[in-house]
Amino acid sequence: MExxxxxxxxxxxxxxxxxxAPRVRACGDEWEPAHVDPFPAGVSMAEKQLDVGDxxxxxxxxxxxxxxxxxxxxKQGPLVAxxxxxxxxxxxxxxGVLSIDRELPAALRGKWSxxxxxxxxxxxxxxxxxxxxxxxxxxEDPTTQSELGEVLARLxxxxxxxxxxxxxxxxxxxxxxxxGYAALARLRASAGDVSGRDAAAKRCEAIxxxxxxCVTDVEAAG
Amino acid sequence: MxxxxxxxxxxxxxxxxxxxxxxxxxxxxxxxEPIAAAAPERSGxxxxxxxxxxxxxxxxxxDGTGLGPAQKHQACVGCHQEVLSGQRAVRPxxxxxxxxxxxxxxxxxxxxxxxxxxxxEWIAHxxxxxxxxxxxxxxxxxxxxxxxxxxxxxxxxxxxxxxxxKAISLDPNDVPRGRTLVQQKGCGSxxxxxxxxxxxFDLQSAAVPRAEPETRGVVVLAPDLRFIRQRSTPAxxxxxxxxxxxxxxxxxxxxxxxxxxxxxxxxxFLFDAPLAPEQPSxxxxxxxxxxxxxxxxxxxxxxLRKSCRHCHGEADDVHGDGGPGATGGFGFAPRxxxxxxxxxxxxxxxxxxxKRTSAFAPLADGTPRLVAALLARHGEEVGRPNAxxxxxxxxxxPLAPEDIQLVESWVAQGRPx
Numbered sequence: 195m196e197x198x199x200x201x202x203x204x205x206x207x208x209x210x211x212x213x214x215a216p217r218v219r220a221c222g223d224e225w226e227p228a229h230v231d232p233f234p235a236g237v238s239m240a241e242k243q244l245d246v247g248d249x250x251x252x253x254x255x256x257x258x259x260x261x262x263x264x265x266x267x268x269k270q271g272p273l274v275a276x277x278x279x280x281x282x283x284x285x286x287x288x289x290g291v292l293s294i295d296r297e298l299p300a301a302l303r304g305k306w307s308x309x310x311x312x313x314x315x316x317x318x319x320x321x322x323x324x325x326x327x328x329x330x331x332x333x334e335d336p337t338t339q340s341e342l343g344e345v346l347a348r349l350x351x352x353x354x355x356x357x358x359x360x361x362x363x364x365x366x367x368x369x370x371x372x373x374g375y376a377a378l379a380r381l382r383a384s385a386g387d388v389s390g391r392d393a394a395a396k397r398c399e400a401i402x403x404x405x406x407x408c409v410t411d412v413e414a415a416g
Numbered sequence: 417m418x419x420x421x422x423x424x425x426x427x428x429x430x431x432x433x434x435x436x437x438x439x440x441x442x443x444x445x446x447x448x449e450p451i452a453a454a455a456p457e458r459s460g461x462x463x464x465x466x467x468x469x470x471x472x473x474x475x476x477x478x479d480g481t482g483l484g485p486a487q488k489h490q491a492c493v494g495c496h497q498e499v500l501s502g503q504r505a506v507r508p509x510x511x512x513x514x515x516x517x518x519x520x521x522x523x524x525x526x527x528x529x530x531x532x533x534x535x536x537e538w539i540a541h542x543x544x545x546x547x548x549x550x551x552x553x554x555x556x557x558x559x560x561x562x563x564x565x566x567x568x569x570x571x572x573x574x575x576x577x578x579x580x581x582k583a584i585s586l587d588p589n590d591v592p593r594g595r596t597l598v599q600q601k602g603c604g605s606x607x608x609x610x611x612x613x614x615x616x617f618d619l620q621s622a623a624v625p626r627a628e629p630e631t632r633g634v635v636v637l638a639p640d641l642r643f644i645r646q647r648s649t650p651a652x653x654x655x656x657x658x659x660x661x662x663x664x665x666x667x668x669x670x671x672x673x674x675x676x677x678x679x680x681x682x683x684x685f686l687f688d689a690p691l692a693p694e695q696p697s698x699x700x701x702x703x704x705x706x707x708x709x710x711x712x713x714x715x716x717x718x719x720l721r722k723s724c725r726h727c728h729g730e731a732d733d734v735h736g737d738g739g740p741g742a743t744g745g746f747g748f749a750p751r752x753x754x755x756x757x758x759x760x761x762x763x764x765x766x767x768x769x770x771k772r773t774s775a776f777a778p779l780a781d782g783t784p785r786l787v788a789a790l791l792a793r794h795g796e797e798v799g800r801p802n803a804x805x806x807x808x809x810x811x812x813x814p815l816a817p818e819d820i821q822l823v824e825s826w827v828a829q830g831r832p833x
Contacts, residue, residue, distance in 0.1 A: 245757065334752075334772050337761040369776035370435065370762025372833070400830030 233259060237273055240280045247404055253284035253306065254297035261302055264320060268327055279328055279341070282321035286345035289372055290314035290321075321345045322352065336368040347377040357381040364394060372402035379408070460536070465573025468566050473746040477521075480528030482573075489737055490745070496521045514722075522556050523636045529664040531578030533656060538647050539571040540564075547799065549639045549647075551608045552630040558811030559796060560747055584651045586684040594685025601672050601682075606638040611691040634668040645684045653683045685826050697798035702791065703821035710826040712758045712833050720755040723809050728755040740810070759831055776827055779804050784827045788818045 236259045238251035243252035256277045260266060268275035285292060285306075291314055292306040306317065325342040332338045343360040346352030360378040363369040369378070375398035382390035452820060466482065475481045477493045485491060498504045498519045499511060511518070530539065542549075544567050546557035562570070576622060595612075598604070630636050644653060656661075657679040660669040674682070727739035730761035737743055744750035764774045775783040785792070793807030793814035801807065807814070815823075826832070 245759075317467065334766065334770070336772055337759045366760065366764075366772070367776055368764050368772055370759045401833055403833045 207256075208300045231294050233273055235279070237276050241276065244283060245279050247407070249284045249287045250292060252278070252280050253288070253292045254282075254294040257283045257294065257298060257302060257306065257371060261299075268324070268331060275328060275331075278324050279338075282324040282328075282345065283341045285317050285321040286325075286348055289348055290318040292317075313350075318348050322349060336363055337370060339363060339376040340369055340371055344371075344373055344377045347381055353381055353384065357385065362389075364397070369397075372407045375401065376408050425428075428509035428779060458571025460540070460568035460570075462569070462573040462576045465571070465576075467572060468562075468570050472560055472562070472570075474527070474743055476746070477524040477569060478527045479524075480526035480530070492521055493524045499676065500824075502754035522631075523553060523633050524555070525550075525637055526664070526666070527574055528666070529577060532663050533652055534575065534647050535649060536575045539574060540567040543567040543570060545799075548797065549643055550609075550637060551640055552636045552638070553812055555811050558746065559801065559806060562747070563700040581651050581655075581659055583649070584654060584680070586680060586687055588651050588684065588688045590684035591689050593781045594681040594683070597674075597678055597682050598629065598685060601674070602671075603641070603682075608638075608640040609642065610640050610706075611642045611694070612685075612689055634670070637668060643689055650683050650687055653686060654679045658681060699794045699798055699800070700817045703817050703829045706821060706825040709832060710822055712831065715823055715826045716755075717790045718756075719815065719823055720761070723812070723815060723819075724755040727810065728753050730754060730756050747811075762831070776831070784824070787820065787824045787827060790815050790823060 236255060237335055240252045240259075243249075243255060246263040256263060260274070261379055263281060265276065266274050266278065268278055285350055291309050295303040295307050298306075308314070322342070322345045325338065325345055329335075329338045329342045339359055339385060343356045343363070344358070346356035356377065360369060360374055360381065364375070364378055369375060375394045377390045379394035382388075382394060395408055402408050429551045468832075469475075469481050470483055473486065473490065476481045476486045476490050485494065488495070495504065499506050500515075500518050502523060519746050541625045542557065543560070544564065546559055548556050550556075560709040598609070603609070631709075639647070648656075652663075654676075656664075657672070657674055659671055659677065660667045661671065724741075728741040729738045731738040731743050737745070738754060740746045740748050742750065742752060744753050749768075751765045752763070752772075754760035754763070761775060767773045778784055779788050781788075788802065788805045792802035792805050793809065795802055796807040797814060809815070
């Protein structure tokens with residue numbers, strides 16, 4: 195009886211250890227853990243894509259990692275805050291319409307790409323709310339202020355605040371993006387400030403890697 | 417008879433006078449009490465000095481501060497030593513890329529037994545006006561925001577261990593013998609003896625080609641002996657020569673076999689030999705702005721990543737420490753100046769009032785602040801610091817004029833990405 199019990203214990207312990215041990219993939223003498231958290235690398239990649247002007251790719255990267263991102267807030271952690279920032283800025287720069295369906299699973303298609311005015315406006319409003327909460331957390335960060343200005347510039351009732359925000363940064367030489375200057379140029383053009391528009395456009399052209407960023411809607415409209 | 421007594425009484429009255437009615441005489445040295453010597457200059461508070469050594473984080477580079485080692489991610493010299501010796505997990509290609517800077521910050525002089533070796537007033541002066549003492553050590557003492565009073569307090573703390581010793585006088589007639597001994601004993605194989613008149617002697621050993629980066633601690637840390645007469649006293653130098661380890665345990669200075677007479681003769685040479693007059697050094701010419709387009713990518717690759725980012729980094733990268741230039745350190749308040757991306761550098765730095773200001777704002781002469789800081793480092797090396805801006809990179813050799821030209825050209829062109 196004792197032998198039976200002992201044998202049962204040995205088998206049980208062996209089974210437990212085998213099941214509890216992490217699964218590994220052996221390849222010759224190397225092994226690697228089966229699971230590596232992809233989120234830090236993914237968010238970092240999205241930031242780089244945004245930085246080089248690949249706005250849609252940046253947005254797609256974030257949405258694939260966080261399909262439910264619109265229900266998340268910056269308070270959920272620095273990685274989530276960074277992802278939210280990338281998607282919000284991408285949304286602003288794409289004027290609320292992110293044509294990324296081809297890079298998304300079927301369940302998410304249409305959610306970010308519809309050109310419907312109401313849905314476009316909702317996405318821009320969401321981006322503005324998100325960037326505003328990031329701005330609240332980093333009051334003296336010109337980058338966050340500039341990006342908030344960019345998205346406010348896209349909202350019907352955000353123009354005045356955007357012009358003040360971006361104009362103040364430009365006056366202090368703290369506006370660090372061509373897109374920010376382009377937004378400021380558009381706002382000043384709409385307000386009839388021709389010399390201000392020209393100054394902002396000139397800075398945009400000096401900074402931008404791709405001069406197309408600096409074309410204002412006023413110019414595009416002819 | 418009455419007249420005689422009157423005269424006697426009058427004489428007695430005069431003799432008993434204490435002179436207090438004569439204010440002028442009070443001030444002359446006819447008073448019976450000796451005039452107190454002029455109050456000595458305040459000598460520094462060692463207790464406050466220790467607090468300041470902690471505040472300025474001297475232990476990030478120096479041993480012998482009495483504070484214990486700095487935290488691992490803040491121990492500059494310790495970290496570099498560990499990387500070079502393979503104790504830290506760093507990719508080999510990265511080590512290769514930064515090897516030059518790693519070597520230069522692999523050593524820093526220990527502050528142990530400072531009181532037994534160095535003049536307190538020299539230490540205080542050096543904290544306020546750091547200058548190159550060790551030609552083979554690429555890094556130099558950084559120019560920190562130390563006040564005169566703080567320098568005195570730090571010096572008082574560091575020299576607290578000084579024992580009163582009898583001053584010695586050196587015989588100037590020993591200078592020639594001292595020069596002979598310096599050559600014979602090979603002091604020049606480690607020490608530079610700039611400005612000493614060799615007078616036909618080969619004082620400087622050619623054992624190590626100076627063009628190559630020196631890696632031996634004993635050579636890197638050996639000071640230029642022309643500064644001995646300011647740094648130390650004859651008595652301290654003689655004691656040091658007789659037995660360096662007894663003065664400063666663990667020192668790399670070897671014990672050279674010397675008789676007491678020979679030690680004094682060498683000291684006589686070091687203190688009394690005439691020095692060549694100091695030649696005023698020139699700041700390299702400022703190169704003109706380039707015509708060709710300079711992008712941020714190039715500036716980042718050639719300058720910012722190599723020379724700036726380590727101290728002006730992201731707080732998220734290393735335990736919340738973005739480096740002294742970003743999150744604070746070495747006594748500097750956090751300025752939030754990061755060189756990690758185009759947006760980061762465009763975000764400027766925090767002024768003393770906590771408001772953001774541009775890193776490219778022009779100084780009084782129109783030079784953008786960032787460029788002025790790079791130029792100022794050259795000025796500091798020749799004893800002409802810029803009162804408006806601290807030279808950068810802090811405590812490291814100035815950037816080459818071509819690199820400053822690159823940065824200045826980029827700024828002048830509107831800072832294209």
